[in-house]
Amino acid sequence: MAIIASPTFALQPSAQQVPTATNYMSSFSFLNQYLPDTYEQEFERYGNRSVASFLRMVSAELPCASDQIKWAEQGRLHIKYTGCNFAGATLTTSSTTATITVPTTNTVPANANTGASPWNPGIGTASLRVGQTILLQKTAGTTALIGKQNKAIVTSVTIGNGNVATTAGIAFYESTCNFLGATGDTGETFSLFIYGSEFKKGQLGMVGSLEAQDNFYINNPIILKDNYVVNGSDMAFIGWVEITDEAGKPGYMWYLKSQHETRMRFDDYLETSMLEAVPAETNSGAIAANMMGSQGVFYVVNNRGNVWGAGNPSALSDWDTIVARLDQQGAIEENALFHNRSLGFSVDNMLAGMNGASTAAAATPSYSASYGLFENDVTMALNLGFTGFRRGYDFYKSDWRYLNDPTMRGGMDTTNGSSAITGLLVPAGSTNIYDQVLGQNLKRPFLHVRYRASETEDRKYKTWVTGGAGGAQTSDLDAMQVNFLSERCVCTLGANNFMLFRYGSV
Numbered sequence: 001m002a003i004i005a006s007p008t009f010a011l012q013p014s015a016q017q018v019p020t021a022t023n024y025m026s027s028f029s030f031l032n033q034y035l036p037d038t039y040e041q042e043f044e045r046y047g048n049r050s051v052a053s054f055l056r057m058v059s060a061e062l063p064c065a066s067d068q069i070k071w072a073e074q075g076r077l078h079i080k081y082t083g084c085n086f087a088g089a090t091l092t093t094s095s096t097t098a099t100i101t102v103p104t105t106n107t108v109p110a111n112a113n114t115g116a117s118p119w120n121p122g123i124g125t126a127s128l129r130v131g132q133t134i135l136l137q138k139t140a141g142t143t144a145l146i147g148k149q150n151k152a153i154v155t156s157v158t159i160g161n162g163n164v165a166t167t168a169g170i171a172f173y174e175s176t177c178n179f180l181g182a183t184g185d186t187g188e189t190f191s192l193f194i195y196g197s198e199f200k201k202g203q204l205g206m207v208g209s210l211e212a213q214d215n216f217y218i219n220n221p222i223i224l225k226d227n228y229v230v231n232g233s234d235m236a237f238i239g240w241v242e243i244t245d246e247a248g249k250p251g252y253m254w255y256l257k258s259q260h261e262t263r264m265r266f267d268d269y270l271e272t273s274m275l276e277a278v279p280a281e282t283n284s285g286a287i288a289a290n291m292m293g294s295q296g297v298f299y300v301v302n303n304r305g306n307v308w309g310a311g312n313p314s315a316l317s318d319w320d321t322i323v324a325r326l327d328q329q330g331a332i333e334e335n336a337l338f339h340n341r342s343l344g345f346s347v348d349n350m351l352a353g354m355n356g357a358s359t360a361a362a363a364t365p366s367y368s369a370s371y372g373l374f375e376n377d378v379t380m381a382l383n384l385g386f387t388g389f390r391r392g393y394d395f396y397k398s399d400w401r402y403l404n405d406p407t408m409r410g411g412m413d414t415t416n417g418s419s420a421i422t423g424l425l426v427p428a429g430s431t432n433i434y435d436q437v438l439g440q441n442l443k444r445p446f447l448h449v450r451y452r453a454s455e456t457e458d459r460k461y462k463t464w465v466t467g468g469a470g471g472a473q474t475s476d477l478d479a480m481q482v483n484f485l486s487e488r489c490v491c492t493l494g495a496n497n498f499m500l501f502r503y504g505s506v
Helices: 054-058 256-276 297-304 316-327 341-352
Strands: 059-064 069-074 080-087 097-101 132-140 149-159 165-172 189-197 214-219 222-231 241-244 250-253 306-308 334-339 388-391 393-399 421-427 430-435 440-445 447-452 462-467 479-492 499-502
Touching: 054 059, 054 256, 054 334, 054 447, 069 479, 214 479, 222 256, 256 297, 256 479, 297 306, 297 421, 297 479, 297 499, 306 316, 316 388, 316 499, 334 341, 341 393, 341 421
Parallel strands: 059 447, 306 499, 334 393
Antiparallel strands: 069 214, 069 430, 080 097, 080 189, 097 165, 132 149, 132 189, 149 165, 222 479, 241 250, 334 421, 388 393, 421 499, 430 440, 447 479, 462 479
């Protein structure tokens, strides 16, 4: 039967297990008798959560004192024009002279590649001059004649705006115009480049001169901030947790535990901002808010470098196309490929397919290993990955955590023409530039970070404590606030030597 206990009764345990009115507990908590064991060490279920590693491996950090970083890079030595046309009278295959129209604005064309069309190696901006010899090649028009060539000498020029030859009279070295139909076609498009000159005996020399074609670039540092706050009341209750610091050393912290993660997150943002930053466009909301943005690595390579827009190059012919593109640029001997897991496996499968003892179908590659050679025992762990390869140049592979992390670039869609980035090819070594601020030639890594600093102020990585708790006595705020600040930008030198691997357009 139910025992009705009055609140006035005092609980008295009985010597035997007999229910009485004095030993009944109306409120029972399991934790009052059996406290669970607790683990004082935090379990790192995601491993190293930081994505910052790329710039530490391939760049240097240098101070700067200005709001802008300016530098000059060499232009191309030789001259090439694209998008040229014939002008004047209708030409036929028997024409021996012609007038050509040279575009007044010559800029490097978009070099995104989808795997179907070749890359254009670039355009010079100097003027044609009388006496120069040129090679013309048909690039558009009658399909059957695309690729046909003629060689000619410049006999006259018409100078337009900016001292650039807008039209030029030429005389063919051949007796026929090889890429015009019998009925003539003034709309044929061709490219040309200068390969030399020729003059008659006793003739005056070349008229005019060519100036060095330098490319000038500007970037500006951005200010990054973060902070962590803990109030004074919480600081009175000490609870210790064992954590691992940035150097991998274990230690105990309580309220600084979150500050430790804030610092790690801020460190990541220092790198990802240098990768992802874009300049604010005219009439944008950022410009209206007086924010300028900056030119991150991805932005620069996508606009001034080389782009593979078809996802993962998985065939040797794809890499032959990439090597051909690098031949047209700086031809840097050693390059580091930072990639996500998908691109890494595509390269591994391609290289494994080069082995005569393996078959690698496009969708389901299968491999067979040869045992007994070089003490390759059947119980040996087989390494199916590659750290690098050589195909014209040396390529060294490295997994990039930033491109694999599902909370960062690794979580982006790679279907439906998305702009997901799968890898970045970075040239090794350094290059010579002219620093316009210092006024001298300098040798710099292709990638380097510039941070604001002077004799009295170093903004590379600032941290300070404010508030009225935890030893801080700077205000009447009943809390301790840990502040972080950095002002920096990244300089991508020789972007024409980098290559971005992605799906679709950015």
